[in-house]
Amino acid sequence: MSDFQKQIEDIEKEIRxxxxxxxxxxxxxxxxxxxxxxxxxxxxxxxRAKGGGGRVGYSVKHQGDATIVLVGPPSxxxxxxxxxxxxxxxxxxxxxxxxxxxxxxMMNFRNAKIQxxxxxxxxxxxxxxxxxxxxxxxxxxxxxxxxIITEVGKENAIERIKNALEKNGIRxxxxxxxxxxxxxxxxxxxxxxxxxxxxxxETVKEIVMEMGIxxxxxxxxxxxxxxxxxxxxxxxxxxxxxxSVINKSDLSVDKPNTDHLSLDTIFIxxxxxxxxxxxxxxxxxxxxxxxxxxxxxxxxxxxxxxYVAKHGTKLLEILGSLGSNFSENKTxxxxxxxxxxxxxxxxxxxAYAVDGMQIxxx
Numbered sequence: 001m002s003d004f005q006k007q008i009e010d011i012e013k014e015i016r017x018x019x020x021x022x023x024x025x026x027x028x029x030x031x032x033x034x035x036x037x038x039x040x041x042x043x044x045x046x047x048r049a050k051g052g053g054g055r056v057g058y059s060v061k062h063q064g065d066a067t068i069v070l071v072g073p074p075s076x077x078x079x080x081x082x083x084x085x086x087x088x089x090x091x092x093x094x095x096x097x098x099x100x101x102x103x104x105x106m107m108n109f110r111n112a113k114i115q116x117x118x119x120x121x122x123x124x125x126x127x128x129x130x131x132x133x134x135x136x137x138x139x140x141x142x143x144x145x146x147x148i149i150t151e152v153g154k155e156n157a158i159e160r161i162k163n164a165l166e167k168n169g170i171r172x173x174x175x176x177x178x179x180x181x182x183x184x185x186x187x188x189x190x191x192x193x194x195x196x197x198x199x200x201x202e203t204v205k206e207i208v209m210e211m212g213i214x215x216x217x218x219x220x221x222x223x224x225x226x227x228x229x230x231x232x233x234x235x236x237x238x239x240x241x242x243x244s245v246i247n248k249s250d251l252s253v254d255k256p257n258t259d260h261l262s263l264d265t266i267f268i269x270x271x272x273x274x275x276x277x278x279x280x281x282x283x284x285x286x287x288x289x290x291x292x293x294x295x296x297x298x299x300x301x302x303x304x305x306x307y308v309a310k311h312g313t314k315l316l317e318i319l320g321s322l323g324s325n326f327s328e329n330k331t332x333x334x335x336x337x338x339x340x341x342x343x344x345x346x347x348x349x350x351a352y353a354v355d356g357m358q359i360x361x362x
Contacts, residue, residue: 004042011035026203029226033210036230043169043236062142064106064113065308066287069140072149073157074121077247079103081149081270082118085280102139109280111291111306117143122161137168145286146172146242152251152267158244169236173264176239178221179232181208186215193220199229208233241286243279250274290355292318293337301336301343301358309353316349319361330361 015031018024070078082088088105103118119136140146146165150157162172189208191201197220207226208218211233222228231237242264249267266282268275287310294305309318319327334344339354346362353359 004038008035008038008042011038025199026206029199029203029207030210032226033207033230033233036234037211040169040234040236062115063104064115065289066112066144067115067117067142068145068147068283069117069119069143070147070149071119071122071136071140071161072245073154073161076121076149076151076154076157077270078118078121078149081245081247081268082116084270084273084276086116088116088118107280107283110284110289110308112284112287112289112308114283114287116147122164137165137170140165140240141168141170141238143240145283146240147245147283148242149245149247151248152246155246158265162242169234169238171231171237171239172242174239176237177224177228177232179224179229180217180219180221181213181232182217182219183213184215184217188215189213190217191220192217195220195223197224199224199226204229243282243286245279288312290353292353292356293358294322295334295336295358295360297360299360301360303358311355313353314349315347315351315353315359315361318353318359319349327361332362334360334362 011031011034015028015035018028018031020028070082072078082103082105085107086105088103101120105116105118107114107116117139119139122136148158148161165172189205191204191208193201197204204218204220207229208216211230213233244265246265246267247270250269250272264282264286266275266279268279270276290309290311290313291306292309293303294307295301296305307318315333319330319333330349332349333347333351335347335351336343336345336358338356339352340357
């Protein structure tokens with residue numbers, strides 16, 4: 001691994017010392033692609049070493065409809081928040097590093113079962129392994145939603161944590177670049193885009209080749225940067241939505257400066273329950289959940305059997321999740337309520353579920 005690190009340092013030095021202009025853009029792009037590939041190798045090694053088997057307490061079975069990770073500096077109230085939202089009964093104490101392994105809890109909200117994981121506090125240097133940082137980051141990579149928690153007076157920790165995640169291939173509140181890569185056995189590289197790009201096609205082609213792809217059709221469907229291109233070519237990028245939480249706001253005398261905070265930031269008190277209902281609602285929204293209702297053959301339309309799904313789920317996917325005994329010989333559905341043009345409308349199983357829809361599979 002030290003050999004990789006030496007190569008990384010050498011490339012970073014060359015990039016710093018190379019003046020950036022149109023004539024050097026391609027060279028710098030290739031260097032950055034080489035750098036990205038080396039960092040990917042380092043990160044792959046770390047994920048394999050720390051991703052569940054490396055330390056007792058960091059292998060957590062995901063349960064429920066979604067998994068959330070609480071991440072933040074030590075002693076900002078993660079355990080108190082976990083206990084307030086779930087039945088976990090995580091140990092709480094007024095000193096750092098109370099949480100020494102992953103503590104799971106289950107939040108029941110709007111018929112959904114949402115697993116919440118409390119992990120050890122992230123300290124400065126977590127991205128390079130300090131304070132069990134690598135283990136914590138490996139848990140974060142597998143979650144559906146990240147709740148970044150700090151306390152009043154430590155708001156800058158949010159940006160520090162996001163930067164640490166960024167360095168580990170975790171993209172917070174970003175969409176995966178709309179770049180399609182169809183690999184083929186031969187024929188070289190073909191770059192396709194109907195959008196005028198700031199990076200010329202030959203530079204894109206050389207970067208793709210440097211990242212290890214020699215034969216492929218690359219279709220770029222949006223305006224991209226080199227960072228977007230590197231992300232689309234890297235195997236270990238993950239894209240996770242987040243909520244930022246400022247805890248202990250009931251203890252604050254001075255009004256905090258919120259200018260640098262995102263709209264998805266909530267001021268709470270895990271101790272008193274302040275704004276916890278608002279937090280639960282935002283969790284539901286960020287997880288992109290909907291509730292539909294399954295209607296039995298012998299029943300009138302009703303809301304007795306709620307089923308939690310995500311926006312964009314097809315009826316066929318819901319049917320498939322109910323088990324082969326139930327789904328056998330079902331070929332269409334009748335729907336009522338939301339999404340139905342009229343009560344009992346017959347729809348294909350390829351139709352999308354809509355929040356509030358009542359469904360009888362036929």
